[in-house]
Amino acid sequence: MSTTFSTDELQSIEALKAKYPDPKAAIMPVMWMAQKKWGWLSEDVMQEVARAMELPYVHVLGVASFYTMYFKKPMGRHHVQVCTNISCMLRGGEALYAHAKDRLGIGHNQKTDDSRFSLEEVECMGACGGAPMIAINETFHENASKEQMDALLDACT
C-alpha cells in the first residue's frame, strides 16, 4: 500500500490549510484524514503528513504522540474502549473492562492476532450519566452490561 495522499485529498488539505490564519493549524484534521485512510499513523504516514503540511517530520511526530486518539501502532478493525473513570467505576466499569480483557484475551492498547479487535481502557469519555459506558470505534454504548457487551462484540465482523 502506497502512503501518498491522492490529488483530491491534497486539494482538500490545501482547502483546510486556507481555513486557518496559519496553515499549521490544519495538522489535526489532516492527521484525522490520514488515520481514517491508513488506520494508524506509521512513520511513512507521518512523513506523508509532514510533506503535505510542509512541516518537519519531528513536528508531526510530536503532535501525534501528544494525543491518545492518534494510533501509533496498528489497531483492530473494532477498537473497543471501556471507561473506568469515577462515574463508570462507581457503576461497574472496572468489571466490564476485566470482562473485555478476558473475553478478547488482550490488554490495554493491544490487538488480537486476527486484527479483529483492539482494546483500550479509556479515561472519562464525557458520557458519565450513562455509566458504565463503552465505545466501539466511534459509537458510544451507554448503560452497558456484560451481556450487552458480549452481544455487541459478537456482532463485530
Added chain:
Amino acid sequence: MYEAPHIVLPKINGIHNVDVYIANGGYSAYRKALAMSPDQVTDEVKKSGLRGRGGACFPTGLKWSFMPKGNEKPKYLAINGDESEPGSFKDRQIFEENPHQLIEGILIAGYAMGIKTAFIYIRGEYHKWVDCMQTALDEAYAKGFVGERMKQTFGGDYSMEILVHKGAGAYICGEETSLMSSLEGDRAYPRYKPPFPANKGLWGMPTTINNVETLATVPPILAMGASAYASIGAAGHSGTILYGVSGHVNKPGVYELVTGTLLSEIIYDVCGGVPGGKAVKAVIPGGSSMPPLRGDELDGVRMDEEYLKKIGTHIGTAGIMVMDEDTDIVAVTLRIARFYHHESCGQCTPCREGCGWMEKVLHRFAHSNATFSDIDLLYNVASNIEGNTICALGDAAAWPVKGFIEKFRGEFEARCRPDRSLISLNVVHGRRNTAETLVTTLT
C-alpha cells in the same frame, strides 16, 4: 421561548433543527443585539450576572470587557467544548439538542467584542456530537446566518466565520491556553499567564475563550433582558445550570435547574435517590477536580458558587458525582490521582512528578500497606503541587486528594499496617476528627 429553568435546553421538540429554532424565536436575540452598540451588549451580559460554566466561574461580561477595542488586529473567539473533566457531560447535550442557540450566542459574543473568526473546539471522542454541531453550522451558513451573507440577512456590516475543530484525546486541551496551543497545531502545552489570552492569545492575537454552555446562555439573556435573568436563581451566581448527575443515583443525567438548588433536592427528588435506599457517603459537586463533601454535610447545601465556596469547594462544571455508603474512598482517590498523572502534560516538575508520587503512595493505601506517615506524605505532596505550576491542572489534581484525606481520614488510616509506626507526624493540618479510628486500628 425561554421559561426558567429550561433556558439553555428548552423543552421544544426538534429545536436542533434550524427551522424549528427560527419558528420559536431563534436568531431574534442576535437581531436585538445588533440594535445595541457592542459595549451595550457587553454591559448587558455583565448586568445579567452570568458566570462561566467551564469550571472557573469567571464573570463573562467582565471577561469580554478585557478584549481590546478596535480592529487593527484580528481577534479570535475559541469555544471550549473539550468537556473532559470526569463527571461532566453537559456540553454534548447542547451540541445535540440546541446547537443553534450556541451559534447565536457565538454571534452575539463576536459582535460585542468585534471578533470575526471563531473556533468551536470539540473533544475528539465526541464524533457524533462534532457531526451534530457541523450539521447545525452548515444549516446556519445555508440560511445566511453565519459568514459573509450575514450582512444581507441581518443588515449592518458585521460578519463572522465559524469553524469546528476536533480534538484527539487529551484532557489538558480543555485548559484554555492548552486549547490554544492545540488549535495552532502544536503539542498542546499550556502557557504561563500573563500574558492573558485577551492580550496575546491565538496566533499572538487578542482571544476570548468561553465554555459552550456559557455562550449558549447568552441569547436568552439578550431576549429576556439582563435584569430578568439576574433575578433567576441565587444571588451572586444567577441563572440556570446544566447539572450533570452521575454515580449512585437512580436517575442519572443532565438536568437544567436554577442556581442555588438544594443538593439534597437534586439527589433525592430530581434523581430519584440512591439505589437500594443506601446512604450517601460522599459527593463531588463539580467534576473530579473539586474537593468532595461528606454525606453527613449535605443538609442545606445549595448548588451555587458563592455557597459552595463558603464550605470549601466549588461548583466547577456542576458535574455531581454521588457515592453511596459502600464506596471505597481510597479506591476513588487512587483512580482520580491516576487520571491526573496520566493527563499531566509534563511541563512542570511539581505536577509531572507529584501526580506520579500521589498515585504511588495511594497504591500503598489500596493494598493496605501504607504507614501512618504516608497520610501526611500524601497531603504534603499535594500541597506542594498546588499553586506551583503553569496551569491549574496541578491544583485540580491536588484538591480532590487533599479533600478526601481531610474528609475521610479514617478510611486512609484503616489502610495503614498496624505493625508499622503509629507515631503519626500530624503536622500538616488540623482538621482530623477521627482519633477514634486511630484507636481501633491500634488494638
